[in-house]
Amino acid sequence: MEFVRGSHNLRPRHRPCVATIGNFDGVHRGHQAVLSALGEAAARHRLPATVITFEPHPREFFAPERAPGRLTRLRDKLRLLARAGAERVLCLRFDQRLAAQPAEAFIRELLVEALGVRYLMVGDDFRFGRGRQGDFNLLAQAAGELGYELERMPTVRDEGGRVSSTRVREALAAGDLGTAASLLGRRYQVSGRVARGEALGRELGWPTANLRFGGRPPPMRGIYTVAVHGLGAPRPGVASLGVRPTVNGRETLLETHLFDFSGDLYGRHLVVEFLAHQREELRFDDLEALRTQIARDAEQARDWFRCHGLPEDNDRRMTP
Incomplete structure (x- = not known):
């Protein structure tokens, strides 16, 4: 094209x-x-x-x-x-x-x-x-x-009416990934180049690959079970999309922790495929409470993969 x-x-x-x-x-x-x-x-x-x-x-x-x-x-x-x-x-x-x-x-x-x-x-x-x-x-x-x-x-x-971008945004904002996928004809995905962050995830024991949004961020917030493409076979993970209220963040970031992975991802172009919405973004009293909740989120995501497995790495995704 x-x-x-x-x-x-x-x-x-x-x-x-x-x-x-x-x-x-x-x-x-x-x-x-x-x-x-x-x-x-x-x-x-x-x-x-x-x-x-x-x-x-x-x-x-x-x-x-x-x-x-x-x-x-x-x-x-x-x-x-x-x-x-x-x-x-x-x-x-x-x-x-x-x-x-x-x-x-x-x-x-x-x-x-x-x-x-x-x-x-x-x-x-x-x-x-x-x-x-x-x-x-x-x-x-x-x-x-x-x-x-x-x-x-x-x-x-x-059955819900006219297929439109507005309806997709409303479904994503409500955490309804199934309806969003039906309207899109594919699961919702975000792609971008991994940027350096503040290394907070690494300090907490949960290193993340961070994607920034130069313009308007997606119309959704929360914690998600995700599959990451662009590293060979799809990789399972858990992601936070939001402003990180516990540390008074302002910029919207997509922070993804890949399970059982080690390596330098800075500068790599990745595609994050959203599989399940787990919960809303929350503010915690301290970093220890945040660390504990991240562990729960990760275990919930692992449970999802144990039940459903990884999605196929097929042509419907946005290949980098």
Whole structure:
């Protein structure tokens, strides 16, 4: 899959194409249905399937304090989009210039002139352009004049309603990993490069591999049974995702203790697969109480693996 960062990097070879537009956070089953339909259109038109997305998320630009947690970082989103069939991703920087662009200019300058879109798929609720004035109806009015085919995104539903990123976030926040996995079509995973921390886990006798979140952290907190990928065969472990209230932490970290493992993990890119939610993040009176609880958490995770075993190391995970 080809990644193009910014419309200024588009070249004549990037046109014409078929395209869809969205944030695609999580690349859940609804997004996968969109990309499947886009792939069928690409085959009919014999053109590449192009995904247009934004960085940062528009809600992070307009109201960062109210923006939701991210399900996927850009790197993971790209990997999942490629796996779902995208042949090219154009990532537009969402800034004041893009927010102020008139909707008509977005259609003519980007979709028609820069990309040569012959087929476009968007949702009924898609809004774009200055003051969010652009919508599906405006795209439909322009389609005949500018020569592209327009289609609505398919809607995927289950017994809980429409499959959406919002529902995935709500399930994760509630510790309902089963519902989240059903909506995503896979277990929820976080990937990143192991960073140096304060070595508190090592001092307590439970060394951890720490992953940081440069932007919005995932919409979940607590202690989890996890499998770690990126070290050969999957490794069992227990993880804490949160701010470490016992030591007055502020930064959200994913701290993972791997069972029966020794070695230097700093700088390694790992994928942490969430298998079971154990409990909420708690504040303890002292480090000794924290140490005791970590031992209980680890034993609970080991019990889970004794019952269920390790997940297969298959292509559905986000391989580093």
